[in-house]
Amino acid sequence: MSNHSSPERASVRRHDEVLGYLLKHTHFVLEERTDAALAPLRLTSRDLGALRVIAGGEARSQQDVAAVLGVDRTSMVALLDALERAGIVARRASEQDRRRNVVELTETGRKVFNQAEQTSLDVEQNFVKTLGTDGASELQRALRSLLRVTSQ
């Protein structure tokens, strides 16, 4: 009995057995800690994410940055406004395509970014230290693998 249709297959999962719950709350705790550590620099983890992409080498348009981070391009405007006001990034029109803004770190921005990135790295390493070095890189490998499969 009790195998007449799919609903009966499901057992009741505790909320901490659900991958979505685990991902969301783990991210939440890590972001909370990162934001706290970044507060003295007047940056959020959201800001740092943008700076990381901008610092990543080749010149990026606003839309590139937004797309990588999964932020809407209309939200990116205000985010960059604040960073520009703080003297951390600069916009200039692309020479290849003058519709685009190329976003770059200023000299000050580079320094702030280096500090922020080191802070973020410290928080992250402290966060995962109970997993051991192997466990931590194993976790990263697994997550990267999931993202790669889903976006190919």
Added chain:
Amino acid sequence: MSNHSSPERASVRRHDEVLGYLLKHTHFVLEERTDAALAPLRLTSRDLGALRVIAGGEARSQQDVAAVLGVDRTSMVALLDALERAGIVARRASEQDRRRNVVELTETGRKVFNQAEQTSLDVEQNFVKTLGTDGASELQRALRSLLRVTSQ
């Protein structure tokens, strides 16, 4: 040279080497898929999260449910309003403490929940299938471990 202070220790991480990025985007993709699969039932993954806690056995107050999910108690009001309007949950005043609402699944709600939970489980298992059974449970184990440490 270049070891005069901490900023220089940081190397530039690609965004997909940052744990916060990986957690956030992995969660995002999984939630997107779950919401899509749940749409025919007129439920979101947010709703299902609440139902999971409510279905989890002992009678729960609204605040209990909200706290477990990390949802604000003021947002839980509207969430439960919708589920109650749909005939999926019922509120009744607790007999031990009449300030509290005990939230329970209705008979209909139990059926909808079973279907939704099975759907969610299917989506999740499909999502992690590239990791293999070991990899998937290893991932869950690691995330649970991080959450346990941070909340003890």
Added chain:
DNA sequence: ATCAATCGTCAGCAATACTGACGATCAGCG
């Protein structure tokens, strides 16, 4: 009996995603 605390609710505010528009610019095509 009184008083502080808790619960569910509501109103108001801030942050963010999303839509749809706009001007400027580009690429493709004749």
Added chain:
DNA sequence: CGCTGATCGTCAGTATTGCTGACGATTGAT
């Protein structure tokens, strides 16, 4: 060269959600 459609950054408007602060009802401790 001049059109036409698409793209980029921007802005206005709307919806969702978290947070604060309040409130009435209720509880528990004194």
